[in-house]
Amino acid sequence: MKLLRHIIALVIATIAMSAGVAQAQPMPEPTQPGKFAIKKVDFDHIKEVTSNPNNIYYYPKLMKAYNSNDTTLSIEAWRNFYYGYTFQEDYNPFRESVYSNVVEQLYYKQPLSRADCDSIEKYAEKSLNDNIFDMNQMNFFIYVLKEKKKYARAAVRQYRLDRLIAAIMSSGRGTKEEPWVVITPEHEYNIINFLGFVATEHETLDGGIDYIKVQPVAGKNTEGFYFDISRMMEIADLKFPDI
Secondary structure (H helix, E strand, O other): HHHHHHHHHHHHHHHOOOOOOOOOOOOOOOOOOOOOOOOOOHHHHHHHHHHOOOOOOOOOHHHHHHOOOOOOOOOHHHHHHHHHHHHHOOOOOOOOOOHHHHHHHHHHOOOOOOHHHHHHHHHHHHHHOOOOOHHHHHHHHHHHHHOOOOOOHHHHHHHHHHHHHHHHHOOOOOOOOOEEEEEOOOEEEEEEEEOOOOEEEEHHHHHHHHEEEOOOOOOOOOOEEEEHHHHHHHHHHHHOOOO
């Protein structure tokens, strides 16, 4: 059963890798997420603070701040928001909105009409309302908002994306000793794309670790990156025992 679930994860990962190569037009250029300290993810502590109504990191408080576009949240708040989601009832590591395919099909059309842009904006927003951590949909949404010259809204969405990327990258260094911790397979590829690399091969190692090889980049000796997916697979075992 664990093997089948991981096969599902690998299928999702392969789709994500293919999508990254097949882009019809450039996605928004990522902005720098800022400097942050590397800190190991302590899920026990995150569960404690995000489930305590008296704590500043109580999950409903973080969700309210996120929805109100609060730009004062610390990187620690974003870390608790991202990793704390794994303790929420609706968390599904393989979650996919029914609207996501609609957006992708429209996005890869050439050229995009005004009606296409309107539809992408509509369905990308619906998709994100259903799956708030879908970074692919965030990118689509940012792109179309800029196309429609809605720069203020695009900036808000870009800020959210940058902070989520920063939260993930603050969990490690992408090395075997300090892998980045992610809560969904697609985020592995989102991070790789953000760093300017293209994934070429996916390998599952012992201990809930994924290793993703990347295409060589001039001036860099990076061969690949490591990701910790143990938390997502743990939840998959609990929520989908029959798969």
